[in-house]
Amino acid sequence: MRITIIGAGVVGCSIALALRRLGMDVTVVDKLGAVGHGSTSASCAIVRRYYSEPGMIALANEGAHVWADWENFLGPIDDDKIVFPRPGMLFIPPEIDAEVRAIVAEMHRLNIKVSILDVEEVRERFSYLDTSSNFPPLPPDHEAFFESRGREIEGAVFEEDAGYVVSPGLATQNLRDAGERDGVHFQLNREVQRIDKRDDGKFELRTEDGASIESEVLVNAAGPHSSIINRLAGVKLALTTRPLRQEVHTLRNPLSNGSTASPLLIVGDMDSGVYWRPEGGGRDIIVGSTEPDCDALDWVDDPDDYDDEISEPYWRRQSMRLMQRFPEVKLGPARGLSALYDVTVEDWYPIVDRTDLPGYYLCIGTSGSSFKTSPVLGQLLAEVIGACESGRDVDQNPIQMKLRYTGYTVDTSFLSRNRGVIQSSGTVIG
Ligand SMILES: Cc1cc2nc3c(=O)[nH]c(=O)nc-3n(C[C@H](O)[C@H](O)[C@H](O)COP(=O)(O)OP(=O)(O)OC[C@H]3O[C@@H](n4cnc5c(N)ncnc54)[C@H](O)[C@@H]3O)c2cc1C
Structure with a gap:
């Protein structure tokens, strides 16, 4: 199955690696000339677990374990790798x-x-x-x-043992290296300007330079441009990014x-x-x-x-x-x-879900605090896509995500597009 991801930030590159590990044919498109050059490049990349929502505490905790085990998580790559100081x-x-x-x-x-x-x-x-x-x-x-x-x-x-990653741009480059090693394709300097869902069910993207990209599945990981991409796809959500x-x-x-x-x-x-x-x-x-x-x-x-x-x-x-x-x-x-x-204006928690447009998925609304969880959100969206494309209705039967490092299982419906509003601090603290 061919999957296109719009956005080569830390989120899009995490999703790409996770999908490739499930055997999908993945292409990541970005309008910029390098990965991690959008909002990811500005991130303070603090990795902590203090959140109002128990599910997010568990995902952030899993994220902290991934960053601590980054080399093994990625597998062998040639580039320099991030460091993860943990001063508390x-x-x-x-x-x-x-x-x-x-x-x-x-x-x-x-x-x-x-x-x-x-x-x-x-x-x-x-x-x-x-x-x-x-x-x-x-x-x-x-x-x-x-x-x-x-x-x-x-x-x-x-x-x-809370810490921060040095640097978020390098982390994204590391994800790109691991993805390319495993067969993920990157198309950079390509701005998606039009999204069509054809009668045969496939998505056709048109980019600024006149290229066309086809796939069965499309992922919006466009960071601060997420609402623009939803508009191009003709998708409206109950929550606002x-x-x-x-x-x-x-x-x-x-x-x-x-x-x-x-x-x-x-x-x-x-x-x-x-x-x-x-x-x-x-x-x-x-x-x-x-x-x-x-x-x-x-x-x-x-x-x-x-x-x-x-x-x-x-x-x-x-x-x-x-x-x-x-x-x-x-x-x-x-x-x-x-x-x-x-x-995500209503509650400052990400939306990681399918949509009502078959084949169109989201990992958006990261609300200033999803660097830490990006590798985990990537795995979650890959599971959502795998399940939905095999016919499961994740609205009725949400993914119970088994976390690989920490062993806990999380009901991920709190990140769904139809969750209602999470009672949170309404700030970056979550
Ligand atoms: C100042 C700041 C501090 C932060 N501090 C922390 C922190 O301490 N801890 C933490 O966990 N998180 C933090 N975050 C949040 C975290 O960095 C973000 O949640 C994360 O980087 C978002 O990644 P992304 O891949 O979704 O978005 P981005 O990195 O913005 O990537 C989206 C990509 O989509 C591309 N794109 C958009 N539209 C199109 C189009 N039409 N065609 C092609 N490509 C397109 C863009 O070029 C971009 O590269 C911070 C964020 C900021 C801005």
């Missing part, structure tokens, strides 16, 4: 409430190394962090931004002293409205947003026409929130990048 991650929620305790209990059930630290333990273990509460986050030009809230954080969740502009900024790590060795960990600080991790071997820190209520979301109508420069107010806001928690950080020159998430 501290989550600082506004309060340690029943919801946080339930997430940690679920993580324990899955044997994830996680614990709740009280504020004294946070101070002892990470003395460079200021443990004042900054909740609710404010814009830095607000008169109360620098005022004490008069209380400390209640504590934090520490995930001992939409590009959201983001900035990530780079500051000097004051603990590094110019050396590359640094004790810095990863922090998800919902109390202050930012997440951050070491960069450049620990010399720098990169900081992104956890979408606090006070910041307007920067939705983009056209993913091919958005402001891809960083902006002074965004940089200042994010840097100053980082400095609230980590006071030794100094504002340096504005550095960073601007990129797009493909957000």
Whole structure:
């Protein structure tokens, strides 16, 4: 069976490898000249398991095992391979409430190394962090931004072996190398502009350069362009995917002293409205947003026409929130990048499913947090395609995915297009 995947990001390349391993004839098409050059290239590639939805905790945990065993997962390839430092991650929620305790209990059930630290333990273990509460986050030009809230954080969740992948572009290239070794075809510099479903049931894609690509099955893995591809295919969903502009900024790590060795960990600080991790071997820190209520979301109508420069107010806001928690950080020159998430507007969870158009499948709405799970989502969509194309109705009989590394079985209907809305944080934290 011939399958075309639109999108050679980390998601499309993961799906391609998984489908090829099921014996399918796979072609990946991308309008860019190299794999992983879309939103994947901007990813912070943090690999953690703290999610509101139990199924996603299990998938993220499986993802962490895949990244840790990357060489074996891929099989032999010639290129350099990613590295996966695991300094641990501290989550600082506004309060340690029943919801946080339930997430940690679920993580324990899955044997994830996680614990709740009280504020004294946070101070002892990470003395460079200021443990004042900054909740609710404010814009830095607000008169109360620098005022004490008069209380400390209640504590934090520490995930001992959370890490990040260096680099997401290289990870995607690794997937391409493994795919090509096994027979996956890549057609780069080809923008899909038209999708027809012919009377014989086959898809025919027309690309900008006049080429035509035929296949029995078509996969939308177009990242922030996912809704455009759905429109070309004439497919409407109950859930909405939409590009959201983001900035990530780079500051000097004051603990590094110019050396590359640094004790810095990863922090998800919902109390202050930012997440951050070491960069450049620990010399720098990169900081992104956890979408606090006070910041307007920067939705983009056209993913091919958005402001891809960083902006002074965004940089200042994010840097100053980082400095609230980590006071030794100094504002340096504005550095960073601007990129797009493909957000499932209703709940910020991906959609990995068939559609009502036979043969047309989705792995979209990755919502700023699906780098970590991409190899697992790739395997899941390959299973969905294999099952549907053999006549199974996965709407009625969803895939119960047996996770290879961790051994757990996950009911994957929570990622279906008709799932309703997951009760989530409605942010990148999930
Ligand atoms: C700033 C930022 C930080 C992030 N941080 C994290 C993190 O810390 N941890 C984490 O797990 N996740 C993170 N993510 C999310 C993660 O990186 C994404 O979920 C993932 O990279 C999406 O991959 P993708 O393959 O779906 O999309 P993309 O990488 O965008 O790939 C889609 C591809 O489709 C191609 N395409 C689109 N339209 C067409 C067309 N018409 N014809 C041909 N090709 C087309 C594009 O050129 C592109 O290459 C972050 C994302 C961003 C932007």
